[in-house]
Amino acid sequence: MKSTTRWGCALAFLVIAGGLLAACGGSGGGGGTSSSGGSGKEVVITCESCPTTAPKDDPFSVFYKEMWEAFNEKYKGTYRIEPKPFKPTSDEESAEHFEREAATGTLSDLFTDQSNVIRSAAEAGTVLNIAPFLEEDSAWKESFVPEAFASASNEAGEIFGVPEETDSIGIYYNKGLFAKAGIGSFPTTWEQLLEDCSKLKASGTIPFAMDGDWVTQLMWTNLIGTQPGGEKFLKHEISEGNYADNPIVVKATEFLKQMHTEGCVNSDAFSGNYESAAAPFLAGEAAMIANGPWMTSEIAAEGTKEVGYERSPGDGLIVVTGSAVWASGAHDSESEEAVIAFMKFLTSEEEMFTKAVKTGSYWPIEFTPSASQVKKLDPLSYKLVSETPEVKYTYPNSKFDTSQQFSTEWINDWPAYVQGGMSTEEFLDALSAAQEKQ
Amino acid sequence: MSELSPMAAADDGLQLSPPSAAARRGRRRVLALERPTRGMGVPIAISLLPALVLFSIFFLVPLGVVIVTSLSDWGPIGLSFTWLANFSDLFSDPAFITALKNTAFFCAAGVFIQVPVGVALGIILSQRIRGWKVLRTIYFLPNIVSIAALALVYLSVYNPRYGLLNQILGALGFAADHDWLFDLNTALPAVAATWVFTAGVVMILTMAEIAAIPEEIYDAAAVDGASGWTQARHVTLPLLRNVIGVCTILVLLATIGYFDGVYIMTSGGPANHTLTLALYSFQEYSSGHWGYANAIGVVLIGLGLIAIVAIRRLFRVGERDF
Numbered sequence: 098m099k100s101t102t103r104w105g106c107a108l109a110f111l112v113i114a115g116g117l118l119a120a121c122g123g124s125g126g127g128g129g130t131s132s133s134g135g136s137g138k139e140v141v142i143t144c145e146s147c148p149t150t151a152p153k154d155d156p157f158s159v160f161y162k163e164m165w166e167a168f169n170e171k172y173k174g175t176y177r178i179e180p181k182p183f184k185p186t187s188d189e190e191s192a193e194h195f196e197r198e199a200a201t202g203t204l205s206d207l208f209t210d211q212s213n214v215i216r217s218a219a220e221a222g223t224v225l226n227i228a229p230f231l232e233e234d235s236a237w238k239e240s241f242v243p244e245a246f247a248s249a250s251n252e253a254g255e256i257f258g259v260p261e262e263t264d265s266i267g268i269y270y271n272k273g274l275f276a277k278a279g280i281g282s283f284p285t286t287w288e289q290l291l292e293d294c295s296k297l298k299a300s301g302t303i304p305f306a307m308d309g310d311w312v313t314q315l316m317w318t319n320l321i322g323t324q325p326g327g328e329k330f331l332k333h334e335i336s337e338g339n340y341a342d343n344p345i346v347v348k349a350t351e352f353l354k355q356m357h358t359e360g361c362v363n364s365d366a367f368s369g370n371y372e373s374a375a376a377p378f379l380a381g382e383a384a385m386i387a388n389g390p391w392m393t394s395e396i397a398a399e400g401t402k403e404v405g406y407e408r409s410p411g412d413g414l415i416v417v418t419g420s421a422v423w424a425s426g427a428h429d430s431e432s433e434e435a436v437i438a439f440m441k442f443l444t445s446e447e448e449m450f451t452k453a454v455k456t457g458s459y460w461p462i463e464f465t466p467s468a469s470q471v472k473k474l475d476p477l478s479y480k481l482v483s484e485t486p487e488v489k490y491t492y493p494n495s496k497f498d499t500s501q502q503f504s505t506e507w508i509n510d511w512p513a514y515v516q517g518g519m520s521t522e523e524f525l526d527a528l529s530a531a532q533e534k535q
Numbered sequence: 536m537s538e539l540s541p542m543a544a545a546d547d548g549l550q551l552s553p554p555s556a557a558a559r560r561g562r563r564r565v566l567a568l569e570r571p572t573r574g575m576g577v578p579i580a581i582s583l584l585p586a587l588v589l590f591s592i593f594f595l596v597p598l599g600v601v602i603v604t605s606l607s608d609w610g611p612i613g614l615s616f617t618w619l620a621n622f623s624d625l626f627s628d629p630a631f632i633t634a635l636k637n638t639a640f641f642c643a644a645g646v647f648i649q650v651p652v653g654v655a656l657g658i659i660l661s662q663r664i665r666g667w668k669v670l671r672t673i674y675f676l677p678n679i680v681s682i683a684a685l686a687l688v689y690l691s692v693y694n695p696r697y698g699l700l701n702q703i704l705g706a707l708g709f710a711a712d713h714d715w716l717f718d719l720n721t722a723l724p725a726v727a728a729t730w731v732f733t734a735g736v737v738m739i740l741t742m743a744e745i746a747a748i749p750e751e752i753y754d755a756a757a758v759d760g761a762s763g764w765t766q767a768r769h770v771t772l773p774l775l776r777n778v779i780g781v782c783t784i785l786v787l788l789a790t791i792g793y794f795d796g797v798y799i800m801t802s803g804g805p806a807n808h809t810l811t812l813a814l815y816s817f818q819e820y821s822s823g824h825w826g827y828a829n830a831i832g833v834v835l836i837g838l839g840l841i842a843i844v845a846i847r848r849l850f851r852v853g854e855r856d857f
C-alpha cells in the first residue's frame with residue numbers, strides 16, 4: 098500500500114469515527130426544559146411523577162394522568178405541567194434517584210415519593226420548603242387534618258411536601274373460606290386469630306398470606322400497635338432503634354414468628370415479593386391479608402368473592418397520613434407559584450374525592466362527603482374509614498418512620514429468624530443497626 | 536562428525552537425549568500476531584486512536600473514579616477523603632466477609648463443575664456420536680437465554696407453593712413444601728444450580744479446539760493401539776490445556792461479578808446466605824454509601840486481576856502443544 102493511500106485511509110477512518118461520535122453526542126443532547134415558557138406568560142413546570150400513559154388496570158396512573166391534564170386545562174395560558182415521567186422499577190431505585198437529584202440540584206419542579214425519601218432528599222437543601230406558602234394561605238393550611246404534614250417536616254418547622262392521602266389499613270378476609278372452616282366472624286383477639294388459623298389449616302386453606310416484606314411488616318405493626326404503649330413507640334420511638342430493649346416489640350416479633358412456625362402463612366412467605374401474598378388471597382386460596390384500601394381495585398379486577406375488610410385483632414387500625422407526599426425542586430419564584438397552584442389543585446375537595454372514587458385511597462383534608470357522594474365510594478374501604486373514630490388503637494405504619502435499610506434488613510433476616518438461625522435479640526439488633534445506619 | 540538436527544536424527548533412527556525445557560518451549564506454538572511491516576506504525580496508531588479515546592472515556596476514566604472514590608466517604612450529600620478507612624472497614628464487616636465466601640463458592644462451582652462438565656461434553660460430542668448436532672444445539676440453548684430470564688424461570692421452579700421441583704418431589708412421595716431459595720441450608724446451592732450446568736460456551740470452545748488438533752496425532756495414537764476412550768484421555772485432554780485455561784478465566788470472571796441472578800432470586804438473603812460481592816456493592820450504592828460500594832468494586836477488580844494472572848500462568852494460556 099502506498100504511503101499516501103495509507104494516510105488517506107487513516108484520515109477517512111478518523112472522519113467517520115468523528116462523525117459517529119458527533120451523531121452520538123447530538124442524539125443525547127437537547128430536550129432540556131426551562132421552568133419558564135418562551136412567551137414570558139405561561140410558566141412551564143416539569144413533573145417526574147406525572148404519567149403520560151395510564152394502563153386501565155392501574156387506577157392511580159389513570160387518576161394522576163387525568164389530574165395533571167385537568168390542571169393544564171384549568172390554568173391554560175398561566176401554568177403548564179410538562180411531564181418528564183420517571184418510572185422506577187423498585188422503591189430503592191426511586192429513593193436513590195430522588196436523593197441523587199436532590200444532591201446535584203437537578204430535581205424536577207414536581208415529584209412524589211414516600212415521605213421518608215423526601216425527608217432524606219431534603220437534607221441536601223434543594224427541596225422547596227412549602228411552610229411559608231401554607232402560612233400565607235391559612236384557609237389552605239387549615240383544610241388539612243391535624244398532623245397532615247408531620248411526615249414531611251423537620252424539627253426546624255420546614256415542610257417539604259404536601260400529603261395526598263390518609264389511609265386506614267386493615268385486614269381483608271375471605272368470608273367464604275371462613276365459613277368453610279366453620280368460623281362465624283373475623284377474630285377480635287390475637288389468641289382467637291391463632292385458633293382460627295388452626296381451623297383454616299384443617300379446612301385446607303392458607304390462613305394468612307404474607308410476603309416477608311410489606312404485608313408481614315403490616316402485621317408486625319398491628320401486633321405492636323395493639324399493645325398499650327405501642328402507638329407511642331410507632332409514632333415517636335421506632336426511628337431510634339434499640340428494638341431488642343423494648344418488650345412490646347419483642348412480644349410482637351415473637352408472636353409473628355409463631356404465626357409462621359405454626360403454619361399460619363403461605364409456604365412462599367419469605368420471598369420479599371408482594372405478589373407472593375396477594376396472589377393466593379386474590380385466587381381464593383388464602384383467607385386473610387393485611388393491606389391498604391388501594392387493594393379493593395385489585396380485588397374487584399380479579400373478581401375475588403365474599404371479601405370483608407376489618408380492623409386488626411386487638412381492636413387496632415393503621416392510619417397513615419402522608420406516607421407519600423408531593424414535593425418540589427423549583428428554583429425560581431414563578432415556578433414556585435405554579436407548583437403551589439398545583440398542590441392546591443391536587444388537595445382540593447373535588448380532586449381528593451375523585452381520587453378516592455378512582456383509587457380507594459382517601460383524603461388528608463377535613464372533608465365529609467355527602468350521602469350521594471358516599472354512594473360512589475367503595476363500600477369496603479369506606480366502612481373502615483368511617484369506623485376509624487371508634488377504634489381503640491390507631492397508629493402509623495412501621496414503614497412510616499423507618500429507613501430503606503431497615504426494610505432491606507428485614508427481608509434479608511426475617512427468613513433466618515423464623516427458621517431459628519437468629520435469636521429474637523439478634524434479629525432486632527440487626528434491624529436496629531440497619532435503622533441507625535441511615 | 537556432521538551436526539545432526541533432531542528431526543534428521545529421528546529420521547535416521549538415532550536415539551537422542553530428551554530436549555531441554557527451553558527446546559520444548561520453543562516447539563510450542565505461541566499464539567501471537569506478526570509485527571507490522573515498517574511504515575505502518577503511525578497509520579495503525581491513528582486508526583486505533585478513536586478506540587483508545589472511547590476506551591479511555593468509558594473504561595479508564597470510570598475505573599479511575601472508582602479507585603479514587605473508594606478512598607473517600609462519598610454519598611449523596613458529599614465527598615470527603617478517608618483514604619484506607621473503607622478498606623479497613625471492609626475486613627471487619629461480617630456482610631463483606633460472607634459475600635466474599637459466597638463469591639468464592641460460586642467461583643469454585645464454576646471452575647470445578649461448569650468447566651469440567653463443558654469440557655466433558657465437548658469431548659463426548661466431538662466423537663460424533665449419533666445425534667451430536669441436536670445434542671449440541673439443545674445443550675447450548677440455555678446460553679442464549681439471559682441469566683436474568685433464567686433466574687425468573689427458576690423462581691417459578693423453586694417456588695414452595697406451586698413450583699415444579701416441589702411438585703415432582705411430591706409426586707415421588709417426598710415433602711413438597713420446601714422453600715429452596717429461602718432455607719438457610721439450601722439457598723446457596725439452589726442459586727448455584729440455576730447456572731452451573733449451563734456449560735454450553737465451554738462445550739463449544741472445547742469442540743472448536745478439538746477440531747483444530749491435527750489428525751496425524753490421532754492416527755499415530757491409533758497405530759499404537761489407542762482406543763477412542765484412551766485417545767480422549769491421553770491425547771485430547773492434555774492438548775486442551777490452553778482452552779481449559781481460557782474457559783476457566785471466562786467462567787471465573789462471570790462468577791466473580793455474579794449479580795443479576797442472585798438479585799432477582801433472593802436479593803442476597805436469607806441472612807446474606809447468597810450475598811455476592813457485586814450485589815453487596817450494589818446494595819451499599821443504593822444505600823447512599825457510594826465510596827464504600829466502590830471499595831468493594833476495587834476488591835472485585837483486584838480479585839479478577841489476580842485470578843486472570845494466576846490462571847494464565849497455571850494453564851500457560853496462549854500457548855498450544857500442537
